[in-house]
Amino acid sequence: MHAEKHAIPGTTPFDGDMARRGYELNAMCYSFNDAENRKAFLEDEDAYCDKFNLTEEQRRAVAARDVLAMIAAGGNIYYLAKLAGIFGLSVQDLGAQQTGMSVDDFKAKLLAEGMEA
Template sequence: MSGKPYHDIPGTVLFDAEQSRKGFHLNQFCMSLMKAANREAFKADERAYLDRWPMSEEQKQAVLARDWNGMLALGGNIYFTAKIAATDGLSFRQIAAEMSGMSEDDYAAMMLAGGRSIEGARSKSEGR
C-alpha cells in the first residue's frame, strides 16, 4: 500500500483506484453472479467456476472461505462482493454484522443508534 493518509484509518479498507486494479477480476467474477445461469454454475462447483477467472489464489480462497473482510483487502468492492452473499441467501446486514464481529441484532441496534462511536483510535498510529 502507498503512503496515502487515508490508509491510516483503523479497520477500514478504502476502495480507491489502487484497490480497483488489484480486485478487477475478483469484482468481475462477483458481477457475473447477476445472471442466474452463472449463480447455478458457481453453486454447482465453486472452485471450477472460480478457476474460470484470472484471480489470485488468495482471492479465490477468500471467496471460498467467505472471508468478507479478506475479499475487501484483496481489492473487492463491498457492493460487488455482496453478490456472493446474495447468491448464498444472505442479506447485506448479515455480512456487515459478520464483518464487524457483531451479532446481527447488535449490528442493527448500533446502526439504528447512529453507527459506530467516533471515540477511540482514529488512526492506526494512535493505537500503537
C-alpha cells in the first residue's frame, strides 16, 4: 500500500518525482562537501552549473539565491543547506525565506515558540 500524498499549505513535498527532477541540483550541492569544489563554484558559478547540467529553472534559482525556487526545482533542503553556506546564509535565513518572513521576524517567532534562534 502506498502512502497518500497530503498537501501541506506552503510546502513542496520532496518525493520520488522531485528527487528525479532535482537530481543534478542536489548532486551539485552534495559536491560542496569538498572544499575544492566550493572554491571552483565561487570562481566560476556558470561553469560549475554546466558541469552538473542544471536546468534553466535551477540556474535562475541558484543565481537569485532563491531557496524556495530551488526547492520548487527539485532541491532537497538538506543538500541546499550546503549551497546556502557558500552564500553565507544561515539556517535562520533559510527559515525566513521558507516562511516569507524577515529574518528578524523569523528569529522572534522561534524565540516566542521557545526555540533557540
